[in-house]
Amino acid sequence: MITDRVSPSGVAINRQNNLTRLQNELATLTAEMSSGRKSDPTRELGVGASLLYKLYGDVQQGEAIKNSTSLAGKRIEAMQTALTQVGDLMDQMSPEILKTDSLKGNGYTIIASNAREMLGSMIDLLNTSWDGQNIFGGTDSSQPPLANSSTLLDWAQTQLDDAVTAAGDALDETEAAALITTFDTMFANETRDTSNSFYGLVYQSTSRTSMGSSADPESDTDTLIRIGAGETLSYNVRADNQTFKDAFKSLAILSTLDASSSELSEDAKTALIDEAGELMRGARSQLTVLAGVLGGKQERLEKVATIQDKAVTAATAQINDLEGADYYTISDKVSTLQIQLNATYAITAKLAELSLVNYL
Numbered sequence: 001m002i003t004d005r006v007s008p009s010g011v012a013i014n015r016q017n018n019l020t021r022l023q024n025e026l027a028t029l030t031a032e033m034s035s036g037r038k039s040d041p042t043r044e045l046g047v048g049a050s051l052l053y054k055l056y057g058d059v060q061q062g063e064a065i066k067n068s069t070s071l072a073g074k075r076i077e078a079m080q081t082a083l084t085q086v087g088d089l090m091d092q093m094s095p096e097i098l099k100t101d102s103l104k105g106n107g108y109t110i111i112a113s114n115a116r117e118m119l120g121s122m123i124d125l126l127n128t129s130w131d132g133q134n135i136f137g138g139t140d141s142s143q144p145p146l147a148n149s150s151t152l153l154d155w156a157q158t159q160l161d162d163a164v165t166a167a168g169d170a171l172d173e174t175e176a177a178a179l180i181t182t183f184d185t186m187f188a189n190e191t192r193d194t195s196n197s198f199y200g201l202v203y204q205s206t207s208r209t210s211m212g213s214s215a216d217p218e219s220d221t222d223t224l225i226r227i228g229a230g231e232t233l234s235y236n237v238r239a240d241n242q243t244f245k246d247a248f249k250s251l252a253i254l255s256t257l258d259a260s261s262s263e264l265s266e267d268a269k270t271a272l273i274d275e276a277g278e279l280m281r282g283a284r285s286q287l288t289v290l291a292g293v294l295g296g297k298q299e300r301l302e303k304v305a306t307i308q309d310k311a312v313t314a315a316t317a318q319i320n321d322l323e324g325a326d327y328y329t330i331s332d333k334v335s336t337l338q339i340q341l342n343a344t345y346a347i348t349a350k351l352a353e354l355s356l357v358n359y360l
Helices: 002-035 041-092 107-126 149-167 173-188 242-254 266-323 327-353
Strands: 223-228 231-235
Touching (some): 041 107, 041 266, 107 149, 107 242, 149 173, 149 242, 173 266
Antiparallel strands (some): 223 231
């Protein structure tokens, strides 16, 4: 008797559950048709869902690499622009204008004045910032890497004054060579001695180019750019590069040439010009190599960006294939569900019309 009474109730409950299921399935399919995307692609893929997760990971990684390489590419582009302008400055101090036989009257004074102006311009270029970062400061990019040009110019004048005082007369060729050695010592000094060190007097950044010496505790690693899974691209162009140091030294030496004949003899000025000319020619040659190497890095970044863009596009297309809804298949399913729902509604309506006696 209990079973007879429960069974009809169970049939009704099962019919209601089936009706709810059909309604939910129809709603899901309708949403998929509207959006063009499967509501739960991983459920349909089963164990193959790992491919979908991997594709999403590939897209995420590709986009990150694209962004990093794009920013690095723009940074290097700004560096190349600055290096080109530095090269133009060096060319103005070409060997032709550093010949003693072409110096007449105020020639020394003109060269000294030009050297001061070019040193200031060169330092300004190497203190260039892009996107809030000082691009020639290495990993310490929050501050300009180089001090104002007057710092080095004042130091050079002090060295000349001290040398003249020690000599008691105008410097000759030998004493000029000793003055050059003073410049060499200062630029070669790797300590932070502020009185006689390039790194204490001129270079302010804590990130500096390794000189391959145990006296260089603050040397930093190259700037690294992620270009792939476990793969990086490095570059190392800081304002303390030997190319720039040689140019700074040349211009600092030239800045002393407007000293009077009571301080520098003609032979001394010739010796200073010869040394400055050699330094500048060497710096210009080094700069060409430096810009070329950096250009190679820039080209590599452009290729990586192109490859990553294609990879992201391909992965996205695969994701769309896996997640995209099949309009025609869904349309057939919707038609089938509508027929089933209509049949269910009709049966329910018929049952509702039966009297309790007929139903029992």
